[in-house]
Amino acid sequence: MCTMPLYMDVHRDVDASVEEVVEAHKKDLETQEKHGVKYLNYWVDDDEGAVFCLFEGPSKEAGEKVHKEAHGLAADEIFEVEQGE
């Protein structure tokens, strides 16, 4: 296989509405290409202020750069993951 690493990032205590997270994600999509990143999906718990972003990319740092450049909402943690099934 020759696939890019897969990452799940976790944002906690996010002080943004679901609408703002949706907008932030759109900015990620506009910014990702230059860093070789592809955001695949994300999940939001509005009550808890938690956001999970699943992305492919060359490194954790590439994902950090996209978030920083797109909207500044940095993840608290980024995990390199294997997807089940």
Add this chain to the structure above:
Amino acid sequence: MCTMPLYMDVHRDVDASVEEVVEAHKKDLETQEKHGVKYLNYWVDDDEGAVFCLFEGPSKEAGEKVHKEAHGLAADEIFEVEQGE
């Protein structure tokens, strides 16, 4: 819309190999139906001992019951989420 709630659970400091997580997930799939739960996907960070499980179900507790009954590896946190896109 008439869809079941969606949840992301997070397991931290998991003391199990990827193979054991794969086996645990199979047991979830065998156990889920009686609790009205459907595991959709999962992601494993073997180095960090982190596992994320995405599931539909009637409640967080239903997901807890499946894990408890299937293999006993309880999640540390369960978030009710909306999926992006």
